[in-house]
Amino acid sequence: MEHTHKTSPFGNATCMEMLQLVVDGQASSEQLAYWKEHLGMCQPCYEKYKVENAVKEMVKSECCCSKIPQAIIDELSTKIKNIA
Numbered sequence: 551m552e553h554t555h556k557t558s559p560f561g562n563a564t565c566m567e568m569l570q571l572v573v574d575g576q577a578s579s580e581q582l583a584y585w586k587e588h589l590g591m592c593q594p595c596y597e598k599y600k601v602e603n604a605v606k607e608m609v610k611s612e613c614c615c616s617k618i619p620q621a622i623i624d625e626l627s628t629k630i631k632n633i634a
């Protein structure tokens with residue numbers, strides 16, 4: 551369920567585009583405030599955000615001697631596709 555947010559600080563961005571900006575740390579504080587409010591109203595955004603964050607955390611905690619099991623990556627990307 552993709553919808554745009556024409557009156558938001560994100561301009562014409564879709565939920566997915568907003569999510570990407572927030573996860574990448576590119577959103578302004580105004581956009582972040584809007585996003586947080588939006589999460590409370592938009593279940594698909596909230597679910598995707600949770601999954602994206604989990605992926606981000608895993609990537610961050612990876613070091614040279616540990617690798618994320620491919621099975622976990624596959625499982626998460628399947629989840630993302632199912633929600634989207």
Ligand SMILES: [Zn+2]
Pocket residue numbers: 553565588592594595
């Ligand atoms: Zn949304």
